[in-house]
Amino acid sequence: MTAADTPLVLVTGLRAADSARVASALLDRPGTVLIHHDVTRLGEGVVVRTLRRRRAGVVVEETTAVELAHGCVSCTLRLDLLPLLRELGRRRDVTRIALHLDPALEPEHLCWAIANVVLDDEPEGAPEVAGDFVDVTGVLAVIDGATWLDDVTGGDDLADRALAATPDDDRSLAQVALGQVAFADAVLLAGGPLDAWTSARLHAVLDRLVAGVPRAQTAVGPERLLAAIPRDSRRGRLSTAFDPLLPGEPPLGEDVGVGLVRYSAGRPFHPGRLHEALDVLLEGVVCSRGRLWLASQHDRAVWLESAGQGLRVGDAGPWLATLPDHPDAWRDVAPQRRVAAALRWDARYGDRHTELVVLSHRQPAVAVIAALEAALLTDEELAAGPDDWRTLPDPFGTWHEDPCEASTPVDDRTGATTEPDREERSR
Incomplete structure (x- = not known):
């Protein structure tokens, strides 16, 4: 100011x-x-x-x-x-x-x-x-x-x-x-x-x-x-898809049935199985948000967020592993994101990963984790490699309307979704 x-x-x-x-x-x-x-x-x-x-x-x-x-x-x-x-x-x-x-x-x-x-x-x-x-x-x-x-x-x-x-x-x-x-x-x-x-x-x-x-x-x-209001409060600062998913150090234990479910994975999701698994986030869940590694969209992160009985999925931009080794390509990458990527960097897949936080008030954590785990690529599918992954039928890539409903974009303000490449679905 x-x-x-x-x-x-x-x-x-x-x-x-x-x-x-x-x-x-x-x-x-x-x-x-x-x-x-x-x-x-x-x-x-x-x-x-x-x-x-x-x-x-x-x-x-x-x-x-x-x-x-x-x-x-x-x-x-x-x-x-x-x-x-x-x-x-x-x-x-x-x-x-x-x-x-x-x-x-x-x-x-x-x-x-x-x-x-x-x-x-x-x-x-x-x-x-x-x-x-x-x-x-x-x-x-x-x-x-x-x-x-x-x-x-x-x-x-x-x-x-x-x-x-x-x-x-x-x-x-x-x-x-x-x-x-x-x-x-x-x-x-x-x-x-x-x-x-x-x-x-x-x-x-x-x-x-x-x-x-x-x-x-x-x-x-x-x-x-x-x-x-704390000095470091956001005060109108816009969020991005690669901000920390647990800001403010919230309590991680369960209280009166309310708790945070943290899920991470170092292998990609099968698009079809993930699409079916997402119903677990539409019942007994307050909200969820996070970054997904989708096999069929190997080079770009996918952003997911839900609120109550509605959910939307969209493009969150390229993984850092896809950027050319040139200073201009890295100029706009936040230092915090660079550090986080370096800590989890994989020799083959770079910073590709899944990280999701779910705020549940009735859905058991074990049910959320089991549904997501079942949607990951199997060892055999993983071994087939990215060229085969890109051929997998991808409901997220077609942004279909049934059972999902297309949304009218407002803007691309958050960096969390690239409009209109976004899908919305609800129960």
């Missing part, structure tokens, strides 16, 4: 009323401007934007109906929100910007746009992005402690809860709800007191999903949570 950057706080959550209360509390700090885009009419090409700030002890509100040529989330960001962030970031009387996100707006997508989308009316020869003027200092996720775990382990879509941005928005509730929390720098719990069992399971999941991330009841207030 430079001296010219204006601090930006994002407040996200499925329940708009709860996140709105948290966001409104941020107005108590002088110089804060609160922005909210209501996208419930996005399908009609209209977004309602509200700006609020406190003047002389009174909250002043300005509401504008923004008409868009194309009713989509990307247009909302590119044509209105991102230019607005630049405008407010330039103003000396604005000392902080807070964004109260509509449930349909994902914080990671927004942070990608802030850092990467070039503003349309840039000065000649000087491309600008909103990130040149604002700096994400915290993402706050607000969850309903009584319902969140059911939401992230169920099979509902956003449309089932009247939260979809547009009629063709087929994102799952679990995908969005998990993404909000997984990307957060702090978590606030709303709702009334929980029974002991529900509370224990909720905290066991959060301990493992966002280890090291501060959390408290909403009554504590957002300012105290922002102050408690």
Whole structure:
């Protein structure tokens, strides 16, 4: 962050009323401007934007109906929100910007746009992005402690809860709800007191999903949570497919039936058997994520992530073993990835490997591991070599629709999937 950057706080959550209360509390700090885009009419090409700030002890509100040529989330960001962030970031009387996100707006997508989308009316020869003027200092996720775990382990879509941005928005509730929390720098719990069992399971999941991330009841207030965010928190930093799969040193033991299953393998998966085995990740599992070595796609890593009863698989880029021995080819490889690859380097296969982490709340670890082990190449198949592996029938390579459903790409912000080479499936 430079001296010219204006601090930006994002407040996200499925329940708009709860996140709105948290966001409104941020107005108590002088110089804060609160922005909210209501996208419930996005399908009609209209977004309602509200700006609020406190003047002389009174909250002043300005509401504008923004008409868009194309009713989509990307247009909302590119044509209105991102230019607005630049405008407010330039103003000396604005000392902080807070964004109260509509449930349909994902914080990671927004942070990608802030850092990467070039503003349309840039000065000649000087491309600008909103990130040149604002700096994400915290993402706050607000969850309903009584319902969140059911939401992230169920099979509902956003449309089932009247939260979809547009009629063709087929994102799952679990995908969005998990993404909000997984990307957060702090978590606030709303709702009334929980029974002991529900509370224990909720905290066991959060301990493992966002280890090291501060959390408290909403009554504590957002300012105290922002102050408690660790210095090394992500603060809008985008994840990649080769980031550590267990950040924050989460507990590895099981608690009230909740536990992390870590799986690794030094030989590739048979594509057909793996496709069948993945059903084990769609029942009794909160989420899973990891890198796969698929025999039929020998030179490229495959990224997998699941949320509740939905799963997606996509291209994560080349293995380091395939890169030419030239400095330019290695320039963009993160040092952390180089070290991890060196520690597991195989004389024949290089850094190719499988590493998967599964957060389970009902699925036994032995069932997950057994299903994955059965999908690996046998000794005979392994001995046949990469040329034969590439001829194996590959459901992931064709990105078929039955029983999988094709998804509409939003962007390639995470580096975890290369759109649109992605498959989604659900129960």
